[in-house]
Amino acid sequence: MITEKIAQLTAEVSKLQAQTAQDVETLRIKYLSKKGALNELMADFRNVPAEMKKEVGMKINELKALAVERIAALREQLDEQSAESDDADLTRTPYPVRLGTRHPLTLVRNEIVDIFSRLGFTLAEGPEVEDDWHVYGSMNFADDHPARDMQDTFFVEAHPSVVLRSHTSSVQARVMERQQPPIRVVCPGRVYRNEAISARAHCFFHQVEGLYIAENVSFADLKQVLMLFAQEMFGKDTQIRLRPSFFPFTEPSAEMDISCFLCGGKGCGFCKHTGWVEILGCGMVDPAVLEASGIDSAKYNGYAFGMGVERITNLKYQVSDLRLFSENDARFLDEFTAAN
Numbered sequence: 001m002i003t004e005k006i007a008q009l010t011a012e013v014s015k016l017q018a019q020t021a022q023d024v025e026t027l028r029i030k031y032l033s034k035k036g037a038l039n040e041l042m043a044d045f046r047n048v049p050a051e052m053k054k055e056v057g058m059k060i061n062e063l064k065a066l067a068v069e070r071i072a073a074l075r076e077q078l079d080e081q082s083a084e085s086d087d088a089d090l091t092r093t094p095y096p097v098r099l100g101t102r103h104p105l106t107l108v109r110n111e112i113v114d115i116f117s118r119l120g121f122t123l124a125e126g127p128e129v130e131d132d133w134h135v136y137g138s139m140n141f142a143d144d145h146p147a148r149d150m151q152d153t154f155f156v157e158a159h160p161s162v163v164l165r166s167h168t169s170s171v172q173a174r175v176m177e178r179q180q181p182p183i184r185v186v187c188p189g190r191v192y193r194n195e196a197i198s199a200r201a202h203c204f205f206h207q208v209e210g211l212y213i214a215e216n217v218s219f220a221d222l223k224q225v226l227m228l229f230a231q232e233m234f235g236k237d238t239q240i241r242l243r244p245s246f247f248p249f250t251e252p253s254a255e256m257d258i259s260c261f262l263c264g265g266k267g268c269g270f271c272k273h274t275g276w277v278e279i280l281g282c283g284m285v286d287p288a289v290l291e292a293s294g295i296d297s298a299k300y301n302g303y304a305f306g307m308g309v310e311r312i313t314n315l316k317y318q319v320s321d322l323r324l325f326s327e328n329d330a331r332f333l334d335e336f337t338a339a340n
């Protein structure tokens with residue numbers, strides 16, 4: 001009985017045909033699935049007398065191998081046909097499709113903008129190719145200020161008064177030109193400086209600057225906003241410290257340090273054992289800057305601040321070499337997948 005069944009199934013299996021992938025699947029279910037013909041045979045096998053078990057067992061194994069092979073062959077044949085056929089979609093993206101990640105500088109820029117937008121700042125952007133007036137003149141740089149020197153600024157050869165902006169303060173100038181106070185903006189963007197490329201310097205980098213102009217703005221307002229920013233960005237226990245500094249466009253001016261993000265202020269290699277790391281420049285907008293853009297400095301005053309996105313990113317993620325940000329090495333970018 002069982003030997004006849006095996007012979008009949010063997011004949012059947014060796015002639016199997018299929019037109020579609022669905023046919024192949026139906027055959028697989030019919031012969032090879034849990035409730036398929038082969039498993040049914042195995043159930044009958046239990047009743048085979050002991051002396052015949054070896055012979056019958058071998059036959060069943062042969063049949064099973066034949067069925068597996070035949071069904072695999074049919075599937076392969078269909079796959080080949082569909083690859084050759086005219087309706088194969090040659091424009092389809094090849095698998096596997098790699099999932100992209102946001103660039104770390106974009107992540108940090110967004111985070112900075114997001115924190116300030118919760119404090120009421122709106123976004124302002126402006127051109128990277130600028131004129132001397134918006135980058136320097138309106139920002140109270142004297143004609144012979146060293147920042148205008150070839151060492152720092154990229155000039156457009158045919159037009160010496162056209163430059164690649166060296167800071168995003170130029171966007172502040174453009175906002176003040178077209179809008180009367182109250183003004184509360186953050187200006188993120190790429191800036192250019194003529195520096196030799198190394199692990200610690202690059203000829204382009206990114207900044208976010210902020211500007212607040214209204215009536216009776218005080219240095220305490222500036223300090224409060226910067227403290228909120230530092231604590232949102234680096235954690236609630238972050239301390240800030242302001243040191244006197246100089247910028248042509250602010251008076252008084254300061255540089256802000258935060259307690260070292262890595263050691264919590266105790267002192268480590270990263271903060272050069274001082275417990276503090278510098279993160280931004282700031283100050284009260286010089287009245288001359290307001291006047292240059294048509295804002296009445298007797299009525300209004302305000303503050304400005306500016307920070308490097310690379311620097312903040314380095315603090316958050318300890319990126320040791322600035323060049324990594326612009327080399328687009330997928331191994332580096334992939335490390336930020338979890339932060340996306």
Ligand code: PHE
Nearest residue numbers: 167169281282283304305306
């Ligand atoms: N524009 C300054 C720079 O590029 C940063 C800054 C902005 C400082 C606003 C003070 C106020 O270095």
